[in-house]
Amino acid sequence: MRLLQLQDDGECRLVAYAATNLPRYAILSHTWGQDHEEVTFKDMKNGTGKSKRGFAKIEFCASQVRKDGLQHFWVDTCCIDKSSSAELSEALNSMFRWYHNAAKCYVYLSDVSANGPIQSRWFTRGWTLQELLAPSSVEFFSCEGELLGDKKSLESEIHEQTGIPIEALRGRSLSEFSVPERISWAAKRDTTIEEDQAYCLLGIFDIHMPALYGEGMEHAFRRLRREIFGSSCK
Numbered sequence: 001m002r003l004l005q006l007q008d009d010g011e012c013r014l015v016a017y018a019a020t021n022l023p024r025y026a027i028l029s030h031t032w033g034q035d036h037e038e039v040t041f042k043d044m045k046n047g048t049g050k051s052k053r054g055f056a057k058i059e060f061c062a063s064q065v066r067k068d069g070l071q072h073f074w075v076d077t078c079c080i081d082k083s084s085s086a087e088l089s090e091a092l093n094s095m096f097r098w099y100h101n102a103a104k105c106y107v108y109l110s111d112v113s114a115n116g117p118i119q120s121r122w123f124t125r126g127w128t129l130q131e132l133l134a135p136s137s138v139e140f141f142s143c144e145g146e147l148l149g150d151k152k153s154l155e156s157e158i159h160e161q162t163g164i165p166i167e168a169l170r171g172r173s174l175s176e177f178s179v180p181e182r183i184s185w186a187a188k189r190d191t192t193i194e195e196d197q198a199y200c201l202l203g204i205f206d207i208h209m210p211a212l213y214g215e216g217m218e219h220a221f222r223r224l225r226r227e228i229f230g231s232s233c234k
């Protein structure tokens with residue numbers, strides 16, 4: 001797993017760690033902008049990307065990490081080498097665990113101001129479902145970087161916007177909720193890539209399967225159902 005490590009000069013650099021030797025880290029949850037706006041793995045390796053709009057999210061995360069006394073954090077846009085299909089598939093299958101194991105999860109709501117209602121595109125995206133449920137500590141921040149509350153203090157608002165039961169938000173084992181109910185939590189959520197409609201549910205059902213972009217949403221869900229229900233599912 002690659003993490004961004006804060007340096008004494010205020011810069012960040014990518015550092016790889018074995019799964020058995022991870023330091024305490026924070027993790028960022030956000031909605032993606034246009035691809036050309038986001039800081040990529042290549043940008044971080046080459047020391048470029050500071051002029052991109054998405055760099056503000058990395059700066060926000062680094063600042064919050066310092067405040068919380070941590071040194072490492074993870075951001076999906078730049079900690080995964082998406083040019084490697086094998087690495088991308090491994091990351092998608094590990095994502096729930098990475099969010100679950102994070103010391104802190106920062107949700108950056110780029111479309112919510114500090115004084116406005118907490119109604120965000122973030123609540124309608126596919127991948128953010130597991131990013132909400134997996135970590136024990138989830139803190140919500142406005143576009144100005146102001147703390148709006150956490151998963152506990154905002155649970156009523158989150159429940160109303162997502163339909164996710166309070167018990168699930170409080171950490172009840174997801175296996176105690178039926179398959180149809182868990183699928184319903186993602187029913188009105190969108191993903192940029194159609195196959196991600198299925199892949200974003202992998203962690204919700206604690207299953208692993210390779211990501212095969214190009215297979216189409218119907219085929220992806222067919223494979224997902226086979227993994228959930230067993231090989232007898234057609």
